[in-house]
Structures are given as C-alpha cells and as structure tokens.
Amino acid sequence: MKQIYVDHAATSPTHPDVITAMVKVMQSLPGNPSSVHHFGREARYALDTARHTLAQSIGAKDSELLMTSGGTESDNLALMGTALARQHEGKHIITTAIEHAAVLKTAKELERQGFELTYLPVSREGQVALSDIRDALRPDTILVSIMYGNNEVGTVQPIKKIGALLANHSATFHTDAVQAYGLEAMNVDDLQVDLLSTSAHKLNGPRGVGFLYVRAQTKLHELMYGGDQERKRRGGTENLPAIVGFAEAVKIAEETRAQKQQDYEGFKQIMIGALDVAGVDYEINGSWENSLSHILNIHFKHVSVEAFLVNLDMAGIAVSSGSACMAGSIEPSHVLVAMYGPETPALKASLRFSFGINLTKTAIEAVAAETVRIYKRLAK
Numbered sequence: 001m002k003q004i005y006v007d008h009a010a011t012s013p014t015h016p017d018v019i020t021a022m023v024k025v026m027q028s029l030p031g032n033p034s035s036v037h038h039f040g041r042e043a044r045y046a047l048d049t050a051r052h053t054l055a056q057s058i059g060a061k062d063s064e065l066l067m068t069s070g071g072t073e074s075d076n077l078a079l080m081g082t083a084l085a086r087q088h089e090g091k092h093i094i095t096t097a098i099e100h101a102a103v104l105k106t107a108k109e110l111e112r113q114g115f116e117l118t119y120l121p122v123s124r125e126g127q128v129a130l131s132d133i134r135d136a137l138r139p140d141t142i143l144v145s146i147m148y149g150n151n152e153v154g155t156v157q158p159i160k161k162i163g164a165l166l167a168n169h170s171a172t173f174h175t176d177a178v179q180a181y182g183l184e185a186m187n188v189d190d191l192q193v194d195l196l197s198t199s200a201h202k203l204n205g206p207r208g209v210g211f212l213y214v215r216a217q218t219k220l221h222e223l224m225y226g227g228d229q230e231r232k233r234r235g236g237t238e239n240l241p242a243i244v245g246f247a248e249a250v251k252i253a254e255e256t257r258a259q260k261q262q263d264y265e266g267f268k269q270i271m272i273g274a275l276d277v278a279g280v281d282y283e284i285n286g287s288w289e290n291s292l293s294h295i296l297n298i299h300f301k302h303v304s305v306e307a308f309l310v311n312l313d314m315a316g317i318a319v320s321s322g323s324a325c326m327a328g329s330i331e332p333s334h335v336l337v338a339m340y341g342p343e344t345p346a347l348k349a350s351l352r353f354s355f356g357i358n359l360t361k362t363a364i365e366a367v368a369a370e371t372v373r374i375y376k377r378l379a380k
C-alpha cells in the first residue's frame with residue numbers, strides 16, 4: 001500500500017540537501033566553535049555563516065539570534081526569560097487562548113509563580129481582535145505573546161497591526177512563528193516584534209534546533225547556565241550539524257516559497273472541490289483568507305474523528321486530529337474550544353490535513369477521493 005504523508009505541520013521530512021549539508025559538517029568539521037585552534041575556527045566559520053543566513057531571512061542582525069533546541073525552548077525562553085528579566089516593572093502578561101502548549105504551559109507556570117495572565121479570546125475563525133489587545137493592555141503589562149499562524153487551524157494573526165499597536169507601549173512583543181516561518185516571508189522590523197520563535201523541523205530542516213530572535217536591547221533572562229555560547233545567553237556547545245542544516249533548509253524555503261504557496265492553495269482547492277462534488281457535509285475550521293497555505297482543518301459532520309483517523313491510516317493516509325492523541329484517546333482541541341465553545345460537535349469530528357514537500361496533485365486527488373469514500377461509509 002502506498003503511504004501518503006499529509007501531516008507536515010506535525011513535522012516535515014528532512015530535505016535531502018539538508019541531510020547532505022549536515023553529513024558534511026559531521027564528517028569534516030570535528031572542532032568546537034569555541035576552540036581557538038584551526039579546527040575550532042573552521043567550525044566557528046560554519047556557525048557564523050549559518051547564523052548569518054538565518055538572521056538575514058527575517059531581516060535581523062546576526063547578534064540578535066539565539067540558537068535553541070527548537071520551538072519549545074524558544075517559546076519557554078521568550079516567556080520565562082522576559083518574565084524573570086522584567087518582573088520588577090510589572091507582572092501582567094497577555095497571550096491568547098489558542099497558543100501552542102509551549103506557550104500556554106509556560107504561561108500557566110508563570111501564573112503559578114505569581115504573574116497575572118490575560119488569555120485573549122478569538123473569533124469563530126480563530127483571530128484575535130486588536131480592540132481586545134488594546135483593552136487588555138495595562139501600564140504593568142510586560143509581555144504580549146501572540147502566535148503568527150496557528151498550528152491546528154492555520155489562522156494567521158495580524159502581527160504587523162499588533163506590532164504597530166504595541167509600538168507606543170513598553171511591553172515586549174513575542175510571536176511564535178514556528179508554523180509560519182519558511183512558508184511566509186517575514187521581517188522583524190516590519191512586524192515590530194521584539195522576540196520571534198522558530199523551529200527547523202517544520203520547514204524540512206532537522207528536529208531539535210530552532211532560534212529565538214531577540215531584538216537588541218530587549219531584556220531577557222537566560223534559562224540555561226553554562227558556557228559563554230550565544231553571547232552568554234544560552235550555555236552549551238552549539239549543535240553545528242543541525243544549525244548548518246537549518247540554514248540550508250531556510251535557503252531552500254526561500255527559493256521555493258512562492259511555488260509552495262501556490263501548490264498548497266491548489267491542494268486545498270482539490271480537497272474542498274472533491275468534498276463539494278460528493279455532497280460531504282463539512283465546514284472549514286479557521287479562515288479561508290487569513291490562513292497558512294499548508295494547513296486545512298475540516299469539521300466532517302456526523303462522523304467520529306477516531307474512526308475517521310483509523311480508516312484513513314488503514315488506507316495509508318497520515319493526517320492529524322489537530323490535537324494531541326494520547327493513549328488512544330483524542331484530547332479535545334483547546335483551539336476549537338476557543339473558537340466555538342466547549343460543546344461544539346466540531347471537537348469530535350475535525351481533521352487537520354497539512355501539506356509539504358513530496359506531495360503532488362495526484363497524491364492529493366487520491367487523498368480527497370479516499371476521504372470522501374471513508375466519510376460516506378462512516379456518516380451512514
């Protein structure tokens with residue numbers, strides 16, 4: 001049976017050129033970038049070159065990137081690091097109800113430690129309202145953390161407008177751009193963000209590496225104590241093969257961005273077209289206009305998501321319920337609860353299709369046909 005992977009928002013296959021770049025580092029650069037000898041200098045050069053590529057991709061200075069172990073660490077550092085550094089100025093933090101667990105669980109921990117959190121609501125399409133942010137802001141607000149694009153439903157937030165709104169407030173502005181980075185062009189000055197999280201494995205780079213962009217002069221307390229790496233802000237010998245692989249992935253993402261966006265929008269049309277023709281009773285979760293191009297989350301009415309997922313898996317199609325699946329039971333999505341309320345039937349019947357490299361029009365047509373076939377069987 002041919003397997004079709006339609007879960008690229010969970011993690012994406014590592015690009016062959018990324019693997020080649022990483023193997024080359026492992027084979028030819030044995031030194032530690034902190035060492036002063038020849039081997040160290042060669043490793044340092046590779047690290048600096050990769051950092052430059054990554055910094056350029058968001059219009060940042062090389063010195064403003066802090067390499068991390070991925071999205072989770074970047075988000076933890078953004079929230080915890082800001083809270084620790086600015087707690088004497090205020091204890092109020094604003095975020096949204098639809099953030100990834102890496103932000104939400106850190107926010108909960110900060111609440112436990114005495115910080116006051118405001119979780120902004122979202123519309124039925126998953127967007128925060130600028131007026132809600134304006135109303136929530138207080139003189140003692142030290143941080144606003146709002147994700148760029150949602151990982152479950154794909155809704156993109158008006159980050160540039162939020163940046164402009166916050167320009168006259170002293171709060172640090174963080175965005176979790178983990179799902180959007182690579183696929184969406186972004187510039188930190190244009191967005192007016194102070195902190196921005198990314199992760200390589202969402203854009204065909206290796207797992208376990210990412211960065212936190214930290215605007216110069218932004219107050220941030222370190223969380224990892226050790227050596228003087230990352231300008232003394234994150235100790236630990238740099239994961240050079242992964243960082244070089246990440247930079248390679250970013251180069252490829254920039255070269256292929258326009259084509260990918262066009263392809264994935266086309267894939268969405270194929271999916272929706274097939275459902276419409278077959279008379280499937282469905283609704284799109286999220287926004288059609290303001291959405292990441294690779295994520296399509298659909299509420300299939302009158303079916304159970306567990307049965308749907310299992311049947312798709314048996315047909316060789318890997319998709320996601322859009323939320324963590326633990327010990328065989330599917331946790332209700334906090335994102336859908338925030339969009340529709342706790343009683344919505346969408347909670348038990350929504351699937352996330354997410355697109356990426358290696359997928360063709362023909363493969364998506366097969367996915368659409370199989371989805372329709374299974375829906376018809378289950379909805380009886």
Ligand SMILES: Cc1ncc(COP(=O)(O)O)c(C=O)c1O
Nearest residue numbers: 070071072100102151178179199
């Ligand atoms: C929006 C968002 N933030 C953070 C993360 C965590 O990233 P990582 O898996 O690199 O720790 C993810 C990964 O699913 C994500 O989608």
